[in-house]
Amino acid sequence: MPLSRVRKEIDDALAAFVDRQRPGLLAIGAELTGLLDALDALLAGGKRLRPAFCYWGWRAAGGDGAQPGLLDAAASLELLQASALIHDDVMDSSDTRRGQPSAHRRFEALAARGGWSGAAAFGEGAAIVLGDLCLAWSGEMFETSGLADDRLARGRRVYDLMRTEVMCGQYLDLMVGARGRASVAEALRVVEFKSAKYTIERPLHLGAALAGGEDDVRDALTGYGMPVGIAFQLRDDVLGVFGDPAETGKPAGDDLREGKRTVLVALTLERATPAQAATVGRLLGDPALDVSGVDALRTIITETGGLAACEALIDRYAGEAAAVLVDAPIAADAQAALSELAVAAIARNA
Structure with missing residues (x-):
């Protein structure tokens, strides 16, 4: 599969997963639109390198390029990366990410527009929550990818080690x-x-x-x-x-x-x-x-x-x-x- 096609498949899998999660969040409250908007903005960019390397690690080991569920499992790494980037930007006090406001600055601006108190603290706190949500969703997307249980068990050991490292x-x-x-x-x-x-x-x-x-x-x-x-x-x-x-x-x-x-x-x-x-x-x-x-x-x-x-x-x-x-x-x-x-x-x- 050409690299451009791998990226397109990864983008589609990622968008489909977030869309499946969207109704559940909005059922909790319309206010969670802001959380989803920030995630959508972040996921719109990125090189998708981690999922691509995962896919070609599969192919290198003799895996079938058309295996159902593989690209969903690989795409989950992009949610792990989103979590890392959001938290990293809070730690570094970074104003931008991928050519737009970083997540905590986006949330800070939301609070400022609403006239809320403690806009900066809200921005950082909301970003940490979104990063945690992405981390949780990365595991969920991997586990529900559709790959067989024995394959997921072998991969889980690597996934856990990667997150720790x-x-x-x-x-x-x-x-x-x-x-x-x-x-x-x-x-x-x-x-x-x-x-x-x-x-x-x-x-x-x-x-x-x-x-x-x-x-x-x-x-x-x-x-x-x-x-x-x-x-x-x-x-x-x-x-x-x-x-x-x-x-x-x-x-x-x-x-x-x-x-x-x-x-x-x-x-x-x-x-x-x-x-x-x-x-x-x-x-x-x-x-x-x-x-x-x-x-x-x-x-x-x-x-x-x-x-x-x-x-x-x-x-x-x-x-x-x-x-x-x-x-x-x-x-x-x-x-x-x-x-x-x-x-x-x-x-x-x-």
């Missing part, structure tokens, strides 16, 4: 942010658990487990998935500083205002002079950082060689994944699709 990764991310420092190794550990495993390796494992894949397939998917996942997040770090807002959907330099202790920042500080490090320490994490401040940090990241070092890491990890894929014991169509997905994940502008 991403939350541990989020905790590590919060911790290095609160400490105000992270070595390259520490930043890479956050990448491994918050992004690489969650975005690529575990979705591949989930698909393979649902298909009853053998250990050699799982090992090959790890050998391919982890370096692609790390390169994916490193590309995200670069775009968070140098990306075009029209492409990324977030203001220029937003990661700098949020003070994210990324691998890119760690590589920069490794190479910085004391004066450059002092400037980074003064500007990074300033929520009022203006264009000149963003430009100053971009200049330091470039002049120290931090950007070049990060790009070199991206190239290295991409090469490792490609080398593993050549000899992977998987079907030719899955091999070709995974090669294409690696490019989509790494060589992107948003």
